[in-house]
Amino acid sequence: MEGRHAVGKALNPPIPPLTKGGEGEFPVIHVENLCKYYGRRKKVEAVCGISFNVNRGEIFGLIGPDGAGKTSIIQILAGVLSASGGKATVAGIDVVKDPEAVKGIVGYMPQGLGLNLYDSLSVAENIAFFRDLRQIPTDIYEQNRKELLHMTRLEPFLGRQARHLSGGMRQKLALICTLIHLPDILLLDEPTTGVDPISRQDFWRIIHHIVQERQVTVLLTTSYMDEAERCHHVALMHEGRIIEQGTPDSLKEKYDAGLEDVFVRLVHRGG
Amino acid sequence: MENIIQCSSVTRRFNAFVAVDNVSLSVEKGEVFGLLGPNGAGKTTLIKMMCGLLEPSEGNIKVAGFDVLTQRRHVWTHIGYMSQRFSLYRDLTVMENLKLYAGLYGVPYPSVSPLGKGGIRGGIEPLGLSGMEDRLARDLPLGMRQRLALACALLHEPPVLFLDEPTSGVDPVARRSFWDIIYTLSRESGVTIIVSTHYMVEAEYCDRLGLMHQGRLIAADIPLNLKSTSEKRSGSLISIRTSDFRRAFDLITGPFPQALLYGSHIHIRTFNPESDKEKALHFLRDAGITDAEISLQPLSMEETFIDYIRASDEIHA
Numbered sequence: 287m288e289g290r291h292a293v294g295k296a297l298n299p300p301i302p303p304l305t306k307g308g309e310g311e312f313p314v315i316h317v318e319n320l321c322k323y324y325g326r327r328k329k330v331e332a333v334c335g336i337s338f339n340v341n342r343g344e345i346f347g348l349i350g351p352d353g354a355g356k357t358s359i360i361q362i363l364a365g366v367l368s369a370s371g372g373k374a375t376v377a378g379i380d381v382v383k384d385p386e387a388v389k390g391i392v393g394y395m396p397q398g399l400g401l402n403l404y405d406s407l408s409v410a411e412n413i414a415f416f417r418d419l420r421q422i423p424t425d426i427y428e429q430n431r432k433e434l435l436h437m438t439r440l441e442p443f444l445g446r447q448a449r450h451l452s453g454g455m456r457q458k459l460a461l462i463c464t465l466i467h468l469p470d471i472l473l474l475d476e477p478t479t480g481v482d483p484i485s486r487q488d489f490w491r492i493i494h495h496i497v498q499e500r501q502v503t504v505l506l507t508t509s510y511m512d513e514a515e516r517c518h519h520v521a522l523m524h525e526g527r528i529i530e531q532g533t534p535d536s537l538k539e540k541y542d543a544g545l546e547d548v549f550v551r552l553v554h555r556g557g
Numbered sequence: 558m559e560n561i562i563q564c565s566s567v568t569r570r571f572n573a574f575v576a577v578d579n580v581s582l583s584v585e586k587g588e589v590f591g592l593l594g595p596n597g598a599g600k601t602t603l604i605k606m607m608c609g610l611l612e613p614s615e616g617n618i619k620v621a622g623f624d625v626l627t628q629r630r631h632v633w634t635h636i637g638y639m640s641q642r643f644s645l646y647r648d649l650t651v652m653e654n655l656k657l658y659a660g661l662y663g664v665p666y667p668s669v670s671p672l673g674k675g676g677i678r679g680g681i682e683p684l685g686l687s688g689m690e691d692r693l694a695r696d697l698p699l700g701m702r703q704r705l706a707l708a709c710a711l712l713h714e715p716p717v718l719f720l721d722e723p724t725s726g727v728d729p730v731a732r733r734s735f736w737d738i739i740y741t742l743s744r745e746s747g748v749t750i751i752v753s754t755h756y757m758v759e760a761e762y763c764d765r766l767g768l769m770h771q772g773r774l775i776a777a778d779i780p781l782n783l784k785s786t787s788e789k790r791s792g793s794l795i796s797i798r799t800s801d802f803r804r805a806f807d808l809i810t811g812p813f814p815q816a817l818l819y820g821s822h823i824h825i826r827t828f829n830p831e832s833d834k835e836k837a838l839h840f841l842r843d844a845g846i847t848d849a850e851i852s853l854q855p856l857s858m859e860e861t862f863i864d865y866i867r868a869s870d871e872i873h874a
Contacts, residue, residue, distance in 0.1 A: 343803075345820070351728030352699070453596055480755070482595035482770075483863045494818035498803060511729060512758050512859065516820045524728065534820055535798070546729050546758060553730045 313339035320372035350523030356507035393469035400456035420467035454485025567616035591763030643706035647695035700731025
């Protein structure tokens with residue numbers, strides 16, 4: 287619910303300028319030595335020593351099982367969870383020092399099927415609610431809404447209450463609501479968990495489409511190892527740490543194995 | 558081979574909702590049979606009916622020769638069931654849980670055990686629970702809790718084992734060793750295993766696979782046959798790898814509108830893989846993309862499943 291503080295923020299505040307060419311490009315998301323502890327006396331370590339960069343137009347996947355710490359990282363970057371230490375910037379904004387500032391510029395989809403939706407509102411009403419929340423100009427809204435409804439194939443269900451949608455449809459509506467203000471940065475927490483295979487394929491099609499069209503930057507989490515290959519860059523997470531990162535191809539070549547085997551091997555070696 | 562499980566035209570309704578829709582299915586003795594499908598596809602409902610925990614609205618089910626409706630008690634002595642939530646008592650220790658389940662199943666203690674002889678102890682060691690006997694179930698890591706639940710389900714040495722999404726949320730290492738145990742049970746002890754999952758990768762480990770979609774069993778076959786049937790229906794998969802994949806994708810959707818981005822690769826389904834490989838390679842080279850590598854890829858289980866769902870939806874539309 288924290289995202290609602292975003293009301294009144296500018297639609298698309300400027301992103302730091304890019305230098306020419308891909309090399310030396312300013313990373314859109316920069317994380318350095320990030321830590322999060324829970325509990326009194328800082329007993330439980332959720333994540334520790336996390337460092338990675340996400341460049342513009344990149345799909346970056348945090349891959350790991352439940353409890354690996356993926357959600358903590360996404361929540362810190364979305365400005366809904368405070369960090370215990372380290373550095374994290376999103377589009378140049380220091381989210382450790384100023385978590386409120388980031389909420390207006392990112393599209394954040396929390397974990398759980400359609401948690402950002404209102405069950406008693408229809409599909410159309412939910413989308414309109416996010417238009418008002420994000421104060422989207424009519425022309426941008428209409429065009430974007432049409433395109434997203436088409437890609438998600440939710441047009442026939444505009445009048446249906448969110449509570450009567452299937453899991454996959456809910457998640458697609460949640461994605462529409464996250465994308466409706468054309469954010470340049472997307473933070474998606476387990477967007478495909480528990481979703482049927484066709485909805486999952488629709489989801490990836492939409493993500494690749496907006497990345498291809500508008501060079502959107504995407505950070506997402508998943509516990510499905512086979513989804514790693516659908517990202518441009520991955521970080522494998524285990525027990526609060528990143529145990530390896532790189533492009534799926536580079537990791538497969540380095541270890542001469544599939545990504546699940548890479549994970550299993552690294553965990554065995556580590557412990 | 559004899560069929561140890563036989564479902565004949567099984568339907569289960571909850572008011573107007575059809576959770577399981579006219580499913581007929583047989584499982585051979587000693588098989589690892591997987592039920593693959595997303596949440597809500599009817600996997601759990603079907604498994605509960607096969608276990609005699611839920612009555613079918615229509616149709617009948619036989620397990621180990623007994624009717625699940627009229628001979629429920631006999632069925633129960635022949636099956637082990639591990640639910641999604643690993644029904645353990647969280648504030649009991651590992652050993653207390655095992656003793657409790659031994660009592661519930663009427664297994665004299667100490668007596669038979671999972672994975673070999675030697676009482677409950679004999680079940681603890683092969684399942685990697687040694688040294689954890691006195692720990693509370695709630696303090697165990699998820700992977701260990703899963704093994705304890707398995708040990709409990711195996712105490713009475715059932716010939717048939719039902720596992721409902723046993724590996725949900727478990728890390729790949731624990732999942733891998735869990736599957737080693739499943740194979741040992743199937744191959745060495747001849748246990749028949751019915752396992753549901755929504756992990757596509759895991760589905761490939763099964764001897765035979767039933768694909769579930771909206772309560773229907775839309776296919777049941779060995780994974781290899783499912784894939785080759787899908788290739789015959791919708792074409793083979795070729796994958797393009799190039800450093801300039803963004804531009805390559807924009808260009809290639811001209812001659813190949815069905816092309817899809819898959820991470821940094823481009824996937825194309827085609828009935829003419831060899832000639833289309835050449836065609837795509839030349840097309841990209843003419844556009845100045847010279848580092849493209851194109852290869853024929855085995856179909857993933859996800860791709861295969863999606864294809865079956867599409868075909869099934871066309872029939873039912």
